[in-house]
Amino acid sequence: MGENPLFLIDYLMRFLRVLLLLSLWRILLKHSAVIPGISLSSLLTYTLISEVFAQQISCRTNLETAFWDGTITTRFLRPMSIFTQFTSEMIGVWMVGFLMFSIPLFIVSPFLGVNPYPADISCGVAFSVSIILEVVVGLAMEYIFAASAVWLGCHPYIINRVRSAVGALLSGAVIPLALFPWGLGRILSWLPFASTGSIPLRIYTGDHHFLSLITGQLIWSVVLWLFVNRFWASQREKMLLVGG
Amino acid sequence: MTRDLKSIIMWYLSDGLINIASMTGVLLLAERFSGIGIWSKYQIIFMLGYASLITVLLSFFFGYNVDHISRRVGRGQLDHTLIQPQPLWLSLVTEGFSPFYASSVLIPGIVLIWWAGSHLNLHYTAVWVALLLINLGASTVIAICFQFIWGSMAFWAPRSAEEINSSTMQLMQQLKAFPLDGLSPVVVVSLLTALPVGFLGWVPARALLG
Numbered sequence: 001m002g003e004n005p006l007f008l009i010d011y012l013m014r015f016l017r018v019l020l021l022l023s024l025w026r027i028l029l030k031h032s033a034v035i036p037g038i039s040l041s042s043l044l045t046y047t048l049i050s051e052v053f054a055q056q057i058s059c060r061t062n063l064e065t066a067f068w069d070g071t072i073t074t075r076f077l078r079p080m081s082i083f084t085q086f087t088s089e090m091i092g093v094w095m096v097g098f099l100m101f102s103i104p105l106f107i108v109s110p111f112l113g114v115n116p117y118p119a120d121i122s123c124g125v126a127f128s129v130s131i132i133l134e135v136v137v138g139l140a141m142e143y144i145f146a147a148s149a150v151w152l153g154c155h156p157y158i159i160n161r162v163r164s165a166v167g168a169l170l171s172g173a174v175i176p177l178a179l180f181p182w183g184l185g186r187i188l189s190w191l192p193f194a195s196t197g198s199i200p201l202r203i204y205t206g207d208h209h210f211l212s213l214i215t216g217q218l219i220w221s222v223v224l225w226l227f228v229n230r231f232w233a234s235q236r237e238k239m240l241l242v243g244g
Numbered sequence: 245m246t247r248d249l250k251s252i253i254m255w256y257l258s259d260g261l262i263n264i265a266s267m268t269g270v271l272l273l274a275e276r277f278s279g280i281g282i283w284s285k286y287q288i289i290f291m292l293g294y295a296s297l298i299t300v301l302l303s304f305f306f307g308y309n310v311d312h313i314s315r316r317v318g319r320g321q322l323d324h325t326l327i328q329p330q331p332l333w334l335s336l337v338t339e340g341f342s343p344f345y346a347s348s349v350l351i352p353g354i355v356l357i358w359w360a361g362s363h364l365n366l367h368y369t370a371v372w373v374a375l376l377l378i379n380l381g382a383s384t385v386i387a388i389c390f391q392f393i394w395g396s397m398a399f400w401a402p403r404s405a406e407e408i409n410s411s412t413m414q415l416m417q418q419l420k421a422f423p424l425d426g427l428s429p430v431v432v433v434s435l436l437t438a439l440p441v442g443f444l445g446w447v448p449a450r451a452l453l454g
Contacts, residue, residue, distance in 0.1 A: 009397075013411045016439065019431065020419055027281040027426040028273070154254045162258050165265035174418075175269045181276040 011101040018051045018105065021174075022112060038178055042205040044114045049204050050173050050197070052102045052116075055094050056131055057173045057197050058164070059138025061086035063146045067156040072239070087139060119206030126210040130200040133217035137195040140224035141167075147228075147235040171197030192220045260348030263299060267292055267352070270421045283423045286363040291449040293356025294380070295421040296349050298444050301384040303346030310340030311388060312413065313395035318406025364453065372452070379448040386443045387416060420444035 022044055029040045050057060063086055066072040075085055109116040118124035141163070149159040168174050170193035177185030177198045188194060195217040203213060274280055274288035283291070302311050309315045316322050325335045357376075361368065394412045397405040419441045424432050436442040 009394075009405075009408060010411045013415045016434075017415060017418060020422065020427075020435075023427050023431065024280070024422055027423075028277055030281075030426070152254065154251065154258075158254060158258045161262050165262040169265045169269055175273060179276055180272050184272070 008100065014051065014054070014101060015105065018048065019112070021047050021051075022114065038176070041115060042119070043176065045116065046176055046201050046205045048105070048109050048112075048114045048116055050201055052106050053131060053200075054173075055097045055102075056135055057138070057171065057200075058167070059090070059135055059142060059196060061090045061139070061142055063142060064149075064156040064160040067146065067149065067239075083139075083143070086142075090139075118204050122210070123203055123206055123208070126214065127200055127204045130203050130210075130214055130217060133214065133221055134196050134200050136221045137192055137217060137224060140221065140228050141192065141196065143228045143232050144224065147231045150235040150239050151231075153240070167193055167196065170194070172201070173197035176201070190216075192224060195220045256348050259346060260352075263296065263346065263349040264352065266417060267296055267356075267421070280423055281426050283425070284364075286360040287449070287453060288421075288423070289356050290360035290364065290453060291423070291445045292421045293353050293358075293360060294383075294449055294452070295445040296353035296356065297380055298383050298387060298420065299417065300346045300350045300353055301380060302387055304341070304343050305337070305384070306340040306388050306391075307342030307345045308339045310336050311391050312409040313392055314398040314405055314407065314409040317395060317398035318402040320402070366453070376452060379452060383444050383448055386440050390416070390440055415439065416441050416444060422446075 025040065025043045025047060029043065063072075066075060066086075075082055078085060106116050118127055145159050145163045146156065149156040152159075170188055170191060172178075172185070172188070172194060173196075177188050177194065179185070180188065189198060199213045199217055203210060207213065270280075270288065270292050274283075274285045274292075279285045280288055309321075313322075316325070325332060325339075328335055360366075366372070391409050391412060395405075395409045397408055419435075422445075424435055424442050424446045427435070432442070436447070
């Protein structure tokens, strides 16, 4: 990807998206009544931090590509667990994103009229714990969706797209769950998707229910990884590549 | 996709799910705030319906990575097309024609327009329907041209720009159903020129809703 600086255009697109989302919240809250518990300032911070940590929130490995091009077979031959391989690669890719996009966005955010800092020190500390648990839950979901592709016998590309679309909506990473009508946000906050977006971002922007929020993430981490171990192990043997 | 019935059902359901999920966010916001900015809830729903039909048309006529032309260029697949004994445009048009793809969004898109129209007292005259179709066609052409312009970068940088159209498409999909009123003039001009997402929902919806 790095033979030409054109790959930076991807970051430019993301930057434009942030600008538009920030503008959208400003328009919405200008014409609408104040939402209980959410100020415009914290909503802007929520959106900004969601984009700064977009890679961690989406938590995607190269698993789908490995299924698609068949290189998953050679992965099984390597003297390292599948989980470690893909997780290591994912973290490696994060470094590029951090340097090229996340850190610059964080630095320029005051010029966009957004306060990039956590609500207070305790929120910052709790956020750092929450974002780690968020990655743990996100990775578990990555393997569950991948194993589902094997189980259903469908193209991993479909499952990948479904996860992206549904995850973006249900995690509250793009639109905070608190903005959903009919109390939908309260219901969705119980799902594991909320652990991969809404919870760390709520903590960062000043939700002080650290204990219950992080406990929820912890419970989902344990439950999902117990499930992953069984589900992945059962589906690994059923993997079909290049129709064979 | 049409390998067997199970694959067809899987593709169809997942495609519908993906597109409905991408629409739901805007719908929920419109419901919660009774609209977005100066746009009422039903005007937003109309714009959403219109924008979803652009997705359908793009997939109908420019599937098979024609709407992600950077992939074909970056992977060297365009070379295969160039050596075929027919003009390039004909190859792309025939290969890209995939009427089943995204068809799961067609009915929801029409229903959204119909539902919004019934609350906005729209009169579905022949002229209005013709205008709708012309606008849909124009928006689709703008979208595909935008994709080709950015996708051409893969000629210079096959690896780094191979997936550039995924980013541009994602940008269009995410922003096409948002009204641009209230944005700074610089941003609005940018969104009508360099990144013409305004023409995929906002401008046509304003025209069609009068």
